[in-house]
Amino acid sequence: MPRQTPVFIVCSPRAGVGKTLVARLLIEYFKTERQPVVGFDANPDNFAMADQLPADTAIASLLDVRGEMALFDQLVSADGTVKVVDLSAGLFDRFFAVAQDIGFVREARQSGVVPVALYLVDADPRSSQGYRVLRDRLRQMTLVPVVNTAIPGLRFRADNLPTAPGGEPPLDIPRLTPLVRGVIARPSFSVSGYMSGQADETTELFGWIRHMFVQFREIELRMLLANLSPSIDAELRRIVNGR
Amino acid sequence: MVEGRAWGHDPDTFGNMEGAMAKPSVILVGADKGGVGKTTVSRTLLDYFLAHEQPVRAFDTESPRGTLKRFHPDVTEVVDITSTADQMKIFDTLAAVDSQITVIDIRAGLLSVTLRALNDIGFLDAAKKQQLNFAVFHILGPSVSSLDEIAETSRFTNDAHYYLVKNFINNTTFFEWDPATYNNYFHKLKAAQEITIPKLNEMAAEQVELAGVPFVSFVANKLASGHPAAYSFVLRGYVRHWLGNVWAEFDRVNLLDAVEAQPKSAASKD
Numbered sequence: 211m212p213r214q215t216p217v218f219i220v221c222s223p224r225a226g227v228g229k230t231l232v233a234r235l236l237i238e239y240f241k242t243e244r245q246p247v248v249g250f251d252a253n254p255d256n257f258a259m260a261d262q263l264p265a266d267t268a269i270a271s272l273l274d275v276r277g278e279m280a281l282f283d284q285l286v287s288a289d290g291t292v293k294v295v296d297l298s299a300g301l302f303d304r305f306f307a308v309a310q311d312i313g314f315v316r317e318a319r320q321s322g323v324v325p326v327a328l329y330l331v332d333a334d335p336r337s338s339q340g341y342r343v344l345r346d347r348l349r350q351m352t353l354v355p356v357v358n359t360a361i362p363g364l365r366f367r368a369d370n371l372p373t374a375p376g377g378e379p380p381l382d383i384p385r386l387t388p389l390v391r392g393v394i395a396r397p398s399f400s401v402s403g404y405m406s407g408q409a410d411e412t413t414e415l416f417g418w419i420r421h422m423f424v425q426f427r428e429i430e431l432r433m434l435l436a437n438l439s440p441s442i443d444a445e446l447r448r449i450v451n452g453r
Numbered sequence: 454m455v456e457g458r459a460w461g462h463d464p465d466t467f468g469n470m471e472g473a474m475a476k477p478s479v480i481l482v483g484a485d486k487g488g489v490g491k492t493t494v495s496r497t498l499l500d501y502f503l504a505h506e507q508p509v510r511a512f513d514t515e516s517p518r519g520t521l522k523r524f525h526p527d528v529t530e531v532v533d534i535t536s537t538a539d540q541m542k543i544f545d546t547l548a549a550v551d552s553q554i555t556v557i558d559i560r561a562g563l564l565s566v567t568l569r570a571l572n573d574i575g576f577l578d579a580a581k582k583q584q585l586n587f588a589v590f591h592i593l594g595p596s597v598s599s600l601d602e603i604a605e606t607s608r609f610t611n612d613a614h615y616y617l618v619k620n621f622i623n624n625t626t627f628f629e630w631d632p633a634t635y636n637n638y639f640h641k642l643k644a645a646q647e648i649t650i651p652k653l654n655e656m657a658a659e660q661v662e663l664a665g666v667p668f669v670s671f672v673a674n675k676l677a678s679g680h681p682a683a684y685s686f687v688l689r690g691y692v693r694h695w696l697g698n699v700w701a702e703f704d705r706v707n708l709l710d711a712v713e714a715q716p717k718s719a720a721s722k723d
Binding site: 275312 | 687690
């Protein structure tokens with residue numbers, strides 16, 4: 211079975227909920243795993259991810275069709291390179307409207323690309339509305355809610371998180387002490403460099419990153435399982451019938 | 454099939470067609486101004502009928518250039534609609550060929566002329582006697598002058614399925630008609646139906662032009678030869694989305710019923 215190419219779209223219609231942090235950690239995770247990965251920074255006002263990971267990030271724009279081609283034509287390419295899109299709140303509607311118009315998810319699935327939206331939820335009604343829109347309009351896209359417990363005043367309510375059909379369990383970002391947050395926010399700080407070096411495994415920072423990476427691995431495993439389950443089912447049937 | 458249908462000379466020979474399996478259908482696509490996207494509409498029609506496995510042939514009257522032929526070379530022939538010889542080539546063969554549907558892309562400025570000629574050779578009478586299905590796609594231009602065309606053509610099209618097509622494909626045209634004037638003309642046409650062709654993204658339209666393939670082939674990422682192409686996925690997506698909307702319009706006006714399309718299996722069996 212050919213290896214699938216994942217495309218992660220880190221998104222929310224709301225600004226300041228931690229999208230760039232998640233996107234950056236995803237890229238760092240795949241770098242640590244030595245998998246080819248490329249990031250797309252779609253933040254027209256502030257290319258924070260491109261600043262932090264200049265070697266791994268391309269600037270994406272959705273200003274015109276040329277920009278859309280530059281982004282989407284790469285996202286549907288089943289070239290084995292993991293793609294991570296850091297999608298700004300301002301481009302949320304535009305990106306998914308284009309995706310729906312051009313049949314992005316269907317074409318991607320057909321060519322062996324698995325689109326996964328990592329959706330940063332918060333307490334604002336626009337957040338739950340955007341989540342429902344994605345769940346209803348792009349049914350074939352894997353939708354993973356992400357709860358950032360560092361967001362002050364996030365009262366997590368059940369109706370903010372209507373479960374997707376075949377729902378993915380939410381991913382959580384544990385709160386960090388301000389000191390450690392400062393370390394991560396430093397442009398010179400490389401997560402993959404830190405994790406593959408002589409890091410002290412007892413620190414808060416190490417535990418936090420490992421917690422995130424374990425969750426990313428779980429998403430990867432679920433994708434793998436979803437891809438394999440038809441052949442596993444067939445194999446089980448064969449064994450049962452063979453007896 | 455029935456032999457001897459040179460009906461141009463004697464209207465009664467039309468009776469010969471009645472035993473045929475399906476009535477022939479003739480679709481005129483015309484506009485009295487150039488540059489309103491007439492050939493684009495013809496292309497969507499050919500794609501539509503081919504996708505529904507309907508046997509179709511087309512005549513491109515932009516002799517000698519032939520834009521339609523460039524996109525659909527297999528089913529298209531370039532003719533000069535004003536010459537009697539070419540008129541015979543089209544109309545004397547209606548019941549003889551396997552292609553039950555004939556699409557004729559009428560060169561700009563020739564729609565009224567063609568309708569008059571069809572009247573003279575008895576074609577319109579045949580349509581009136583329901584010996585064949587006749588449809589007119591009248592592509593509207595942006596100015597009021599093209600509305601005058603409706604008044605003129607409507608004299609000949611009482612027995613046709615008449616479609617007024619507002620073509621927004623290149624959006625350079627926006628319609629500046631006074632609604633009262635428009636409705637006045639529109640109601641002169643018995644049972645005319647409106648079709649709206651939505652805008653297609655300029656860059657996508659341009660790439661299909663350059664590729665010189667049917668819209669369906671572009672969507673399927675194929676060259677004219679049938680080999681895989683490398684068109685942009687985004688542009689293919691836009692074309693697929695747009696073509697879907699155009700076809701939805703054809704579905705809405707029951708175009709397949711108007712041409713008495715045969716069920717897919719029956720059509721492909723033949």
